[in-house]
Amino acid sequence: MCEIAFQEMNDKARREVRRLIALDPEFRVFSDACTWADYPLKRAPEHFITVRRDFTTFISQDCPTTPVCTFTGIRRDFHTLQTSTDDPAKLEALKFLGHWIGDLHQPLHVSFEDDRGGGKIKESGPCTNNLHAVWDSCIIERELGTNPRNVAKELLQEISDADRARWMAVSIEGWATESLAIARRADVLYCLQVAGRCMYARGREVYVEGTPETTVLVEAAYLEAQRTVVSDRLKQAGVRLGALLNLALGQP
Numbered sequence: 001m002c003e004i005a006f007q008e009m010n011d012k013a014r015r016e017v018r019r020l021i022a023l024d025p026e027f028r029v030f031s032d033a034c035t036w037a038d039y040p041l042k043r044a045p046e047h048f049i050t051v052r053r054d055f056t057t058f059i060s061q062d063c064p065t066t067p068v069c070t071f072t073g074i075r076r077d078f079h080t081l082q083t084s085t086d087d088p089a090k091l092e093a094l095k096f097l098g099h100w101i102g103d104l105h106q107p108l109h110v111s112f113e114d115d116r117g118g119g120k121i122k123e124s125g126p127c128t129n130n131l132h133a134v135w136d137s138c139i140i141e142r143e144l145g146t147n148p149r150n151v152a153k154e155l156l157q158e159i160s161d162a163d164r165a166r167w168m169a170v171s172i173e174g175w176a177t178e179s180l181a182i183a184r185r186a187d188v189l190y191c192l193q194v195a196g197r198c199m200y201a202r203g204r205e206v207y208v209e210g211t212p213e214t215t216v217l218v219e220a221a222y223l224e225a226q227r228t229v230v231s232d233r234l235k236q237a238g239v240r241l242g243a244l245l246n247l248a249l250g251q252p
Contacts, residue, residue, distance in 0.1 A: 001105070002034035002098045003152035004159075004238025005245060013242075013250030020091045027095075031148050034098035043096070046073035047103050049176055050113040053197045053205065056180065058173035070109065073100045074172065081248040097248075098241060104175050105237035107182035107229075108135045108190060115200055115207040118190055125218035131190060134218055135230070143227040144234075155235050167236045168243055175240065182229060189216040 006014065017030050027033040037043065049069045063069035073096060080093035103109040108131065111117040118131035127138035144151045170178070183190050184198050191198035200207045201214040 001102045001152075001234045001237040002241065003031040003148050004156055004235065005098065005101075005241035006030050007152070007156055008239055008242025008246075010246050010250040012252075013246045013248075016249040017094065017245065020087065020094055023087055023091055024095075030094075030098065031152070033095045034102060036095045037099040043073065046070055046100065047109065048113070048117055049104070049110045050117075051110070051180065053112060053191075053199070056177075056184070058176045058180075061173050065113065070100050070104050071172070071176070073097075074104070078244060078248055081245070094245075097244065101237050101241040101244070104172075105179060105233040105240075106135055107179040107188065107233070108132050110176050110179040111183050111190070112198070112200075112206070120207045120213050121190070122213050122215040123218040124215055125222070126220065127218055127223075131216060131218070134223075135226075138218075139223050139226050139230045140234075142223050144231065151234075152238070155231060155238070158231075159235050159239065163235070164239050167239050175236070178236075179233075182233075187225065189218075189222075 006017065009017065021027060021030055021033060024033060027036070037047070041047070045066060045068050047070065049063065049071065050065045052065065055064060058064075061071040061075070063071055077093035077097040077100065080089055081097060084090050084093070108117040115121060116132065118135070119133075121131040123129060123131050123134055126142065127134045129138065140151070144154075182188060184193070186193065191200065192202055193199070197205065199205050204211075204214075207213070
């Protein structure tokens with residue numbers, strides 16, 4: 001996703017990203033730096049937007065259930081990139097912003113706190129982890145590939161100017177609504193729809209710590225079926241992040 005964003009940036013923004021990343025002792029390219037916020041986990045509450053189980057649509061960038069969330073992370077770090085003259089602060093904000101936009105487009109990051117966005121749903125199948133990890137990495141690695149630059153190159157070829165215009169016509173709260181709509185879909189196996197509520201499992205509205213975790217079957221057919229969804233989310237995130245970085249860093 002961040003490699004797509006890097007290619008989507010204008011020359012001025014790309015030069016500034018290169019300059020900032022060159023100051024980093026750990027990373028040499030922007031796409032690698034976008035995972036930094038996870039290892040170790042930094043500003044943990046901002047990696048998710050948690051909602052009620054009957055919630056379906058965001059009408060603002062207010063966090064629905066918590067004081068901070070991915071929305072507040074995006075606002076904070078975009079503002080730092082756009083206004084700060086402190087290079088270390090800008091570098092950190094750049095790495096965080098790339099991560100927040102990726103999280104916002106991963107459907108299970110816009111989800112429910114009690115089950116940790118699918119982290120408390122076991123999966124049986126080739127991914128051998130939990131449902132959240134299936135969407136974080138397994139679908140990408142098994143269906144698209146493990147080299148982010150190669151994946152980005154292929155996905156970039158599929159993006160048209162009409163796609164860019166359509167995706168950028170959606171507000172940031174709309175990006176979150178898109179993710180939540182995917183998470184609530186029956187074929188994702190994240191929840192059971194009952195009277196408009198997204199239940200943890202039959203007879204259990206929420207996951208309660210210490211109780212048995214439900215297990216879903218994630219077969220090769222599941223991974224293949226979700227390939228297009230994940231590809232589209234990566235493309236949308238890349239285009240949108242590139243546009244935000246053009247606004248923050250690429251203005252004349």
